[in-house]
Amino acid sequence: MAASGGYNYRDGTQRSSHKVDRPLSLNSNPKSSVKSKALPASGPRRNSTGSIGGGGAGPATSKNDTGVPGRVRVAVRLRPRNAEEMVADADFADCVELQPELKRLKLRKNNWDTDTYEFDEVLTEFASQKRVYEVVAKPVVESVLEGYNGTVMAYGQTGTGKTYTLGRLGEEDTAARGIMVRAMEDILADVSLESDSLSVSYLQLYMETIQDLIDPANDNISIVEDPKTGDVSVPGASLVEIRDHQSFVELLRLGEAHRFATNTKLNTESSRSHAILMVNVKKSVKGRDSALPSQNGNNSHMVKSLKPPVVRKSKLVVVDLAGSERIDKSGSEGHTLEEAKSINLSLSALGKCINALAENSAHVPVRDSKLTRLLRDSFGGTARTSLVITIGPSPRHRGETASTIMFGQRAMKVENMLKLKEEFDYKSLARRLDIQLDKLIAEHERQQKAFEDEIERITIEAQNQISEVERNYADGLEKERVKYQKDYMESIKKLEEQLVMNQKKHGSEKITNGPEDDGSDVTTIKESCRVHVEEIDDLKKLLQKETLLRKAAEEEVQNLKIQLTQWKRSEAAGNSEILKLRKMLEDEEHQKEKLEGEIATLHSQLLQLSFEANETSQRLDRNEPGKVGGLESLMTQVRHPQLKDSGNEEKTSIAKLFEQVGLQKILSLLEAEDNDVRIHAVKVVANLAAEDGKIRE
Numbered sequence: 160m161a162a163s164g165g166y167n168y169r170d171g172t173q174r175s176s177h178k179v180d181r182p183l184s185l186n187s188n189p190k191s192s193v194k195s196k197a198l199p200a201s202g203p204r205r206n207s208t209g210s211i212g213g214g215g216a217g218p219a220t221s222k223n224d225t226g227v228p229g230r231v232r233v234a235v236r237l238r239p240r241n242a243e244e245m246v247a248d249a250d251f252a253d254c255v256e257l258q259p260e261l262k263r264l265k266l267r268k269n270n271w272d273t274d275t276y277e278f279d280e281v282l283t284e285f286a287s288q289k290r291v292y293e294v295v296a297k298p299v300v301e302s303v304l305e306g307y308n309g310t311v312m313a314y315g316q317t318g319t320g321k322t323y324t325l326g327r328l329g330e331e332d333t334a335a336r337g338i339m340v341r342a343m344e345d346i347l348a349d350v351s352l353e354s355d356s357l358s359v360s361y362l363q364l365y366m367e368t369i370q371d372l373i374d375p376a377n378d379n380i381s382i383v384e385d386p387k388t389g390d391v392s393v394p395g396a397s398l399v400e401i402r403d404h405q406s407f408v409e410l411l412r413l414g415e416a417h418r419f420a421t422n423t424k425l426n427t428e429s430s431r432s433h434a435i436l437m438v439n440v441k442k443s444v445k446g447r448d449s450a451l452p453s454q455n456g457n458n459s460h461m462v463k464s465l466k467p468p469v470v471r472k473s474k475l476v477v478v479d480l481a482g483s484e485r486i487d488k489s490g491s492e493g494h495t496l497e498e499a500k501s502i503n504l505s506l507s508a509l510g511k512c513i514n515a516l517a518e519n520s521a522h523v524p525v526r527d528s529k530l531t532r533l534l535r536d537s538f539g540g541t542a543r544t545s546l547v548i549t550i551g552p553s554p555r556h557r558g559e560t561a562s563t564i565m566f567g568q569r570a571m572k573v574e575n576m577l578k579l580k581e582e583f584d585y586k587s588l589a590r591r592l593d594i595q596l597d598k599l600i601a602e603h604e605r606q607q608k609a610f611e612d613e614i615e616r617i618t619i620e621a622q623n624q625i626s627e628v629e630r631n632y633a634d635g636l637e638k639e640r641v642k643y644q645k646d647y648m649e650s651i652k653k654l655e656e657q658l659v660m661n662q663k664k665h666g667s668e669k670i671t672n673g674p675e676d677d678g679s680d681v682t683t684i685k686e687s688c689r690v691h692v693e694e695i696d697d698l699k700k701l702l703q704k705e706t707l708l709r710k711a712a713e714e715e716v717q718n719l720k721i722q723l724t725q726w727k728r729s730e731a732a733g734n735s736e737i738l739k740l741r742k743m744l745e746d747e748e749h750q751k752e753k754l755e756g757e758i759a760t761l762h763s764q765l766l767q768l769s770f771e772a773n774e775t776s777q778r779l780d781r782n783e784p785g786k787v788g789g790l791e792s793l794m795t796q797v798r799h800p801q802l803k804d805s806g807n808e809e810k811t812s813i814a815k816l817f818e819q820v821g822l823q824k825i826l827s828l829l830e831a832e833d834n835d836v837r838i839h840a841v842k843v844v845a846n847l848a849a850e851d852g853k854i855r856e
């Protein structure tokens with residue numbers, strides 16, 4: 160039964176929505192992507208040869224910048240008969256016959272005739288949710304974890320199982336979990352929550368307005384397209400960090416409750432909006448970041464090898480489209496009718512884009528609806544895309560089933576060019592440099608303090624030793640002096656006593672023997688003289704010994720002085736080492752400032768370019784070619800380089816062009832809508848690259 164026309168949420172509440180279209184705003188903080196290059200939505204594409212299962216080249220082996228071709232892969236899933244069909248179609252065969260092993264589907268035209276279609280996968284009504292995830296979404300999730308954007312989308316008539324396939328939470332029965340929950344489980348198992356980051360936005364596109372399913376008050380979100388990379392983003396949407404499975408399921412449940420749904424004849428809970436889940440994965444690339452400063456303090460080497468770490472920023476987009484429906488069959492009226500018209504309009508815009516891409520047509524009408532703008536990267540862009548088309552078995556809906564099958568067949572012809580989304584992570588480099596600098600400063604201060612303490616200790620020790628040696632020397636000297644003085648006095652005393660004794664002896668002998676004994680007297684004096692000479696010799700020896708001792712003491716003092724001088728010299732060398740370290744630190748800070756300056760300049764250039772490109776594209780959109788200014792003249796130069804120069808002067812002209820407009824503008828022309836301009840821009844870029852390496856990575 161058709162709803163009365165209210166705005167129904169799945170949680171049963173009713174709210175009104177504002178539908179004010181805001182002008183497209185520029186992304187105020189475009190990231191500088193160093194690896195990924197934008198592929199114009201209508202850029203050169205290759206049509207698939209139609210070989211089933213062979214065109215979806217995975218990105219796993221290609222890590223370069225040129226991208227790898229990746230055809231949109233399409234699986235078809237048949238819903239089992241529901242209770243109503245069991246009764247109403249009891250006497251009729253299903254309108255389709257599946258041959259999963261041949262990956263074929265036969266659509267009955269009448270009782271005798273069938274049309275046969277081939278798909279990348281054919282999933283019968285018995286296919287489990289696990290199998291559906293593995294063939295439809297798992298390869299895309301793996302690509303996302305490798306750094307490529309990925310899209311998983313469900314398309315089909317209302318009530319055929321799109322939400323069942325993508326959005327089931329499976330809380331009571333884990334086997335029933337849909338693609339969203341299973342994809343997040345695989346992503347959580349792969350990322351490291353310490354070094355990587357995982358965030359989610361959940362939106363619905365309802366009657367051409369984008370609303371936040373996490374924060375329903377946020378109900379008019381703008382789409383922003385990066386003119387340089389072609390990346391589409393919705394900066395106004397809530398971005399929730401996901402740390403575990405449970406928080407993600409809560410978020411899905413919250414979003415599902417806010418989704419517009421109504422009861423139609425074809426589905427009691429028919430989604431009236433397209434739901435878009437965006438999972439942003441930021442992974443650091445292991446082993447590809449800068450070297451840390453070496454311990455030997457080689458500053459210039461350290462600065463040269465200081466490269467920012469590389470991060471891969473990829474995005475998984477899961478799109479649960481609202482069901483296509485025949486108004487007469489769904490019984491829509493009033494507001495539900497308006498909703499149905501809006502759904503059909505956006506789905507038909509998507510169909511037109513896919514037709515244009517499948518036919519390699521020059522113009523792809525991406526701007527016809529917000530749905531196609533949001534899915535710009537998923538069809539004909541840089542994402543790996545997998546589409547599941549859902550069909551019902553009822554012969555009463557053969558027409559809708561046929562049109563779903565044709566949509567899938569055309570989508571299989573769309574070829575994307577997968578690109579790695581790598582960036583230098585300047586912020587994390589700056590953070591790491593700060594930490595490194597703090598560590599160096601702390602280490603330097605610690606070493607300086609230890610060095611100063613050591614010098615002080617050595618100086619004090621040396622001074623103590625010198626004082627002790629001086630004191631010992633003075634004591635020794637004093638002792639020697641006292642000893643020799645005492646010995647000397649004793650010797651003098653002995654001599655005087657001996658002299659007195661001799662005189663006495665001599666006087667008594669003279670009285671006894673008379674003057675005749677003069678000979679023995681002489682002998683005695685001689686003996687006395689000999690003793691004196693011996694004593695004098697002893698004294699001389701003692702003096703010599705004392706002189707030697709004094710010399711040894713003086714040498715020791717001299718040695719200590721030499722040691723002190725050496726210590727002072729090493730202190731001076733230490734000071735000069737400290738000065739050198741300080742100089743190194745200053746150099747390092749200077750380098751850091753330079754790097755930060757360059758980052759700021761790059762950011763501002765990028766911002767300027769984004770602004771100019773956006774302005775230009777807006778003017779071009781408004782068909783005001785005369786006001787395009789610099790870029791217009793650049794396009795003219797790119798289209799007709801011979802207008803300025805000719806023949807061999809073309810290279811000079813390209814060089815001049817490069818000088819005048821700069822590389823960024825030339826690169827921006829690679830995304831121009833005009834085929835000629837893009838071709839000439841490619842030539843210019845190729846010439847510049849060949850000339851002298853003006854273009855580097």
Ligand SMILES: Nc1ncnc2c1ncn2[C@@H]1O[C@H](COP(=O)(O)OP(=O)(O)OP(=O)(O)O)[C@@H](O)[C@H]1O
Pocket residue numbers: 237238239241284315316317318319320321322323324426428429430431480481482483549
């Ligand atoms: N493969 C399946 N097995 C069992 N039941 C299914 C299957 N697919 C869908 N259903 C059931 O069919 C009904 C409609 O499914 P669902 O709401 O997912 O369809 P839909 O395509 O999302 O519809 P709409 O476009 O109207 O939102 C639900 O009751 C769902 O449980």
